[in-house]
Amino acid sequence: MQLTDKVVLVTGGSRGLGKALCLGLAAEGAKVAVNYFHNEAKGIDLVAEADAVVAEIADRYGTEALAIGGDMGSEADILAMFELIQQKLGPLDVLVNNAAALASGPITKYTEAEWNYVFQVNVTGTFIACREFVRRLLEQDRKGRIVNIASQAAFLGSTSGHLPYDSSKGAVVSMTRAIAREVAGKGINVNAVAPGMIRTEMVAGRLAADEDKYLARIPLHRIATVEEISDIVTFLSSDRASYMTGTTLDATGGMMMR
Numbered sequence: 001m002q003l004t005d006k007v008v009l010v011t012g013g014s015r016g017l018g019k020a021l022c023l024g025l026a027a028e029g030a031k032v033a034v035n036y037f038h039n040e041a042k043g044i045d046l047v048a049e050a051d052a053v054v055a056e057i058a059d060r061y062g063t064e065a066l067a068i069g070g071d072m073g074s075e076a077d078i079l080a081m082f083e084l085i086q087q088k089l090g091p092l093d094v095l096v097n098n099a100a101a102l103a104s105g106p107i108t109k110y111t112e113a114e115w116n117y118v119f120q121v122n123v124t125g126t127f128i129a130c131r132e133f134v135r136r137l138l139e140q141d142r143k144g145r146i147v148n149i150a151s152q153a154a155f156l157g158s159t160s161g162h163l164p165y166d167s168s169k170g171a172v173v174s175m176t177r178a179i180a181r182e183v184a185g186k187g188i189n190v191n192a193v194a195p196g197m198i199r200t201e202m203v204a205g206r207l208a209a210d211e212d213k214y215l216a217r218i219p220l221h222r223i224a225t226v227e228e229i230s231d232i233v234t235f236l237s238s239d240r241a242s243y244m245t246g247t248t249l250d251a252t253g254g255m256m257m258r
C-alpha cells in the first residue's frame, strides 16, 4: 500500500476499531501516532492500552509509533498533539479521525449539554484536526490524506436512540465532501468510511442483548470485524486510492447498497 515511513495519526487509537487501524497502517510500514483520551467511567487505563499498541507495533512490524494523549473535544489538546507529532515522528501524511463519543436515549430525554458534547468531539474535534492538518500541509507544500470514520447511522439513523451521534456522523459525511472539494487542487484527498456494525465495545451491550435482531438487517448476515474496516481505511490512506476524494464508502455488509 506504499505507506512505508508515512506518518499517520489515528485518533482514539488505543482500543476498538482505532487499535486495529493503528496495527493495519503499521503493517504497511507507516509510523503511527496512537491518540488516546481516557475512560474514567469504565476504569480503563488507556495510557497502558496505548503503550501496549505502540509495543505491539514495534514487535510485529518494527515501525516507529508514539502514544499521545489528548481530548478530541479540546482545541488546545489537538493543536498540542500535532506539534508533538511533528517533533517526534516528522510531518504528518495521513489523518484518520476515528475517535467518537456516543450518547443513548430517546429524543425527548436529551439535554443540550449531551447534544453539545457529542458534537464537540465528533464534529468540532474532527474539524479542528482537519483544519490543523490542512494548514500544515499547505504551509509545507506537501500532499496528504484524510480518512474520517462516519457511520451507516448518518444515513439510516438508529432504532435504539442515538440522535446526537447519528446527526454528528451526518455532519462528518458533509464535512468530508466540503473539505475534499475545497482542497482537491492542493493534493489533499479527503474520504470517509461508513461502517455498519463492528464488533467493538461501542456496540457490545446491544449485541449481547439482541444480536439476532441486528443480524437480520444485514444482507451479509454477520457483524464486521475491526480488521475488515481497517483494510478499507488503509486503502484510503494509500496512493492506491489516488483518484478518490469526497467519497463515503459503504462498509455495512450490504445494509445501504448505495
Ligand SMILES: NC(=O)c1ccc[n+]([C@@H]2O[C@H](COP(=O)([O-])OP(=O)(O)OC[C@H]3O[C@@H](n4cnc5c(N)ncnc54)[C@H](OP(=O)(O)O)[C@@H]3O)[C@@H](O)[C@H]2O)c1
Pocket (backbone or CB within 6 Å): 011, 012, 013, 014, 015, 016, 017, 018, 036, 037, 038, 039, 040, 046, 070, 071, 072, 073, 097, 098, 099, 100, 101, 121, 149, 150, 151, 152, 194, 195, 196, 197, 198, 199, 200, 201, 202, 203
Ligand atoms: N462499533 C460500531 O459498530 C461502529 C459502527 C459505525 C461506526 N463506528 C465508528 O467507528 C469509530 C470507532 O468506534 P469503536 O466502535 O471502536 O468505539 P469505541 O470502542 O467506543 O472507541 C471509541 C474511541 O474513541 C475514543 N474517544 C471518545 N471520545 C474521545 C475524546 N474526546 N478524545 C479522544 N478520544 C476519544 C475512545 O476513548 P475513550 O473511551 O477514552 O473515550 C475510544 O478510543 C467511531 O468513530 C465510531 O463512531 C463504530
